[in-house]
Amino acid sequence: MTSKKPAARNKTANKTANKTANKAGNKAGNESGRTEAEKRTRESSQTRESSQTPEGRRTRVAQVPAQPAPPGLEVAVSPAVDAADRERLLHGTHHDPHSVLGAHPVPGGVAFRAFRPHAEAVSVVSGDLRAELHDDGDGFFSGLLPLAAVPAYRLLVTYDGTDHETEDAYRFLPTLGELDLHLIGEGRHEQLWRALGAHVTTRQGVTGTRFAVWAPNARGVRVTGGFNFWDGSGSPMRSLGSTGVWELFVPGIGEGELYKFEITRPDGSHTRRADPLARRTEVPPATSSVVHASHHEWGDAEWLAARGSTPVHAAPFSVYEVHLPSWRPGLTYRTLAEQLPAYVSEMGFTHVELMPVAEHPFGGSWGYQVTGFYAPTARLGTPDDFKYLVDRLHQAGIGVLMDWVPAHFPRDEWALAEFDGRPLYEHQDPLRAAHPDWGTLEFDFGRREVRNFLVANAVYWCEEFHIDGLRVDAVASMLYLDYSREPGGWTPNEHGGRENLDAVAFLQEMNATVYRRCPGVVTIAEESTAWDGVTRPTHHKGPSGFGGLGFGLKWNMGWMHDSLQYMSHDPVHRRYHHGEMTFSMVYAYSENYVLPVSHDEVVHGKRSLVSKMPGDWWQQRANHRAYLAWMWAHPGKKLLFMGQEFAQGAEWSEAHGPDWWLLDPSYGAEADHRGVRDLVRDMNVRYRATPALWQRDTDPSGFQWITGDAADDNVFAFLRLDADGTPLLAVSHLAPVVRHDYRLGVPDDVPAWLEVLNTDAAAYGGGDVTNPDAVKPEPQGAHGRPASIRLTLPPLATVWLRPA
Missing domain, CATH: 2.60.40.1180 (Golgi alpha-mannosidase II)
Incomplete structure (x- = not known):
């Protein structure tokens, strides 16, 4: 917001703060103890203050440099960001910007530091106090206020002569709890979408968006979007321990904002990536993620309560397979909701199966090359619009199945491929990573975080969108290490066989988790070989020695x-x-x-x-x-x-x-x-x-x-x-x-x-x-x-x- 000049009744408080700050500096020593650089900084600050008129100036808080203290006297430290932290922040490689930026108690008061590239001035506003921070160059601002504790405060930032009052993102504690981080680290967070991604939330009475992303190989991660004019340098995220998760709460950002993550790779280069857990995206070919909060109110409670009353294998099951964008071209999720349930009901089918609705950049892939695993395609509307379609189908007595594609993903440079500069979602071994048929990459099913990403995704569609069943695409390509590969183009498993043991374990975990969490849901395998036990329970071993994969049904x-x-x-x-x-x-x-x-x-x-x-x-x-x-x-x-x-x-x-x-x-x-x-x-x-x-x-x-x-x-x-x-x-x-x-x-x-x-x-x-x-x-x-x-x-x- 645009700020007005300080009211006259605030001038006394501002002058008092300035006087007290200068007094703290005098106590710390004298000019002869300062370096020449510190003297020049001090003189520059004093010159700038004296050039402003008393009526219109902001209170200038001078830097107080560290120096030897007389016996028994506490040292006041310089509030400016030190050279090493400064370089890391400028180059996007700082792992903990919150330890540097924001407000921090220090000897002599509270140090305020802000990193606002392109800003002309930054002031701290707290109650009647308004103190202008020193311009340290390159977008850094700092000041030391003689306060006993960190107050509730806001920042007044000047761009092109206009003041904007805003919250400081770096005054908030991490929004992810220890349990979330523990589950993520163990690869067992079954509602991963609630922890990672972008979430509109309120912290300490302030509404904004919490961003979190898994990028363990990154040297640094910044949020960039329309709210910062796609310059993420002023929005660095903090790394949360050994989990590889980076997090930042950005005040004032709400629904509909476009964003991406700007990742500094291990080699120091930068890449902008869409959020792997974005729940909404731009309409392709645009590739940004969109901050989303759902407001849909479901009306299918009766359907959900009854759908599991009869096991699917002992119930009528007649499915109409639909490609939503072309069923009747030009329709949206909302208009489809008016026509598709009526047609399917008239035709007597018990279910519809939707070809993949997760976001995909190339329409000609029919949805089978997914980049946004947690987002319904924006081509037909918003996530709430898609929920409305599912809701209307349920109210018409029609079950909703969805094609789900956990076998592979495309190589688009803004999506999952080498997400943080190294193979992350794909396998480290190039022979295991490249899919020979589709020019895509296969998931690394042996990495617990990747399995978690996919297992939680299966649960997500069932819990958040009330999907009644997942038809899992290309299961055979997951199960066999030699699938479509010539001799010498694949490596046997630890037993010398061609079975992908990691994929077997993933499919078993996915099925067990979905059936445990989502009563009445069915999983269906598109498996084109004679793999033993596709629909056998996971705890029942067959002649091959493997437990069943745990699917409910299999395409014949x-x-x-x-x-x-x-x-x-x-x-x-x-x-x-x-x-x-x-x-x-x-x-x-x-x-x-x-x-x-x-x-x-x-x-x-x-x-x-x-x-x-x-x-x-x-x-x-x-x-x-x-x-x-x-x-x-x-x-x-x-x-x-x-x-x-x-x-x-x-x-x-x-x-x-x-x-x-x-x-x-x-x-x-x-x-x-x-x-x-x-x-x-x-x-x-x-x-x-x-x-x-x-x-x-x-x-x-x-x-x-x-x-x-x-x-x-x-x-x-x-x-x-x-x-x-x-x-x-x-x-x-x-x-x-x-x-x-x-x-x-x-x-x-x-x-x-x-x-x-x-x-x-x-x-x-x-x-x-x-x-x-x-x-x-x-x-x-x-x-x-x-x-x-x-x-x-x-x-x-x-x-x-x-x-x-």
Whole structure:
């Protein structure tokens, strides 16, 4: 703020302070005991004071140099910053600026020191006292006041002839407690975001922002931002012991301020870095961190209380995968909150899975190259806006999963790479640090502080944003030291194996911590190999000797690859690939699986789901519908990427998103695309209402083949059973002909079967070859069962039947 001149009633107090200060100097000795430099400083100060008019001058507090004291007389010390501290502060290498700057009791009174680059003058203001500090050059100001104790005070700083009254950041004690520092040092701070980063807070009645960052290799750290015109030299941070944490409370700084950390590397060079724990960022391509305080009031208490009532592996779980920036381009978190819950509810999905929302500089990475692990991308709004979206989804009864990317991070020079001048978040060994596929860096999972950063990040999204599940990206790349590496390009572990033991320990710790702290949350692994025990509890060891990784679910990449491979063949050749559809049941209960048809399968030349199918356009859509109904009936949870629910023909592009115009009635797409969408909607409704399709997904007794070897007919038939034994019969016929009176063995305790879903129905764009009447079993045995039914099998279709 701009200050006025001292009131007349304060002049007496100011003169008294000046007189007392000079008297203290006389007591300390005489001019003959001073060095020539000290004499010149004193004379300069006196000359400046005498040149000012008595009415308008500030009280000048002269420096009092240290010198030998007469017996029994205390020495008054010079308040100026000494040469060594001065150099360290100027070069950004001071580890404890609070020990030098601010106010400190010294012999003879209280020494005040300020470092205000570009300031013309600095005064101390305390009650009626206003004392101008001596200009020591290079932005340093100092003075000695004959006070018995450090008073409550403010600084009056003059820039370009204008006075600004402000608090002194260097009069405040550290804001991080011993427990925080101990937990950080041990790598066990499960709410790390509450300790590090930028936090608006109040200290001693003063509101400001506390900044804290982990940079153990730094020679010094300064805060820079819009509040100091991006010149951090006047805002050095202090190092808090051996933890490598640097901290500074800056009074008067609040929400919305831009900032970075200016780090002095071990070699003396400087780098500006975004805050690794920033909870808000600028909109890319801008890279600054933003001070944030949340004001969102949650309305999803009912959802949170109920979400853990049924274990996820025994509950319906049908997921719509969404890339938020392109789902309907141009929408923000707030406008998405008005449209996405309504659409997902109408379509009957139980959950949405959001591709990574953490901040990332390059939109073309779809969020998989993260720089701001604690910040939702600013492209769509603020963190509170994102909370609003999650809240609205929960209030609509929809769970929210989020892709989480702890495997790697990009090399941007303003982010995590060699953060404090040396490898910090990445591995020290270049062979371990560089990811060979993506040009990124891998985290050093063996460093406790790095594990803490990631484990706390997983907890952060669940606790602060009420996320219901984390789908962990690229787990296989973490688990294997030789992942995508040639011989000689990797170093075996201590046992001579290729397993990354540090990554195993990290994933176990992450899962155990999330499940302990966040009831009802599920973690899901995208793991593309046959690693043993991905969804086994961490305390249960398998044949490999490792404990389980502790995930709740795992993407079944084998099922996805094999089944799509089968569907890509012309039906006349499918008999030779029959096992690609049945092999998944050999290992279906080795893990708790999700069946994913994700974004990865509809980009980069892989074509959309419907375009993978053979035949003409009618046959492609028929195959598409039949495949989805096969998938929904197969054991395992479901995931479908946006656009595939209405048979979009083009590959997905993050630039324009799904081709929603295909659903416009004026386009004439009633049978082509709206029919497929209606099938997915009806299938989800039937799925959620049929416990046989989800209740025993991880229990082998919940599945029975009717026929898995009808390769010549391209037929697959099986039963799904709920906990009470109530069955659902699913039959997929993947040949382009109609088969009449096709006999299938069935249990003899069901009096009749009723068709409840047929992907060839006219409403879905099919030929309407159906079984409209109840089908009664006959006493003729088939497929090893005492009874059988005769069905009409439509071409390229899947039908579901339940007991009538």
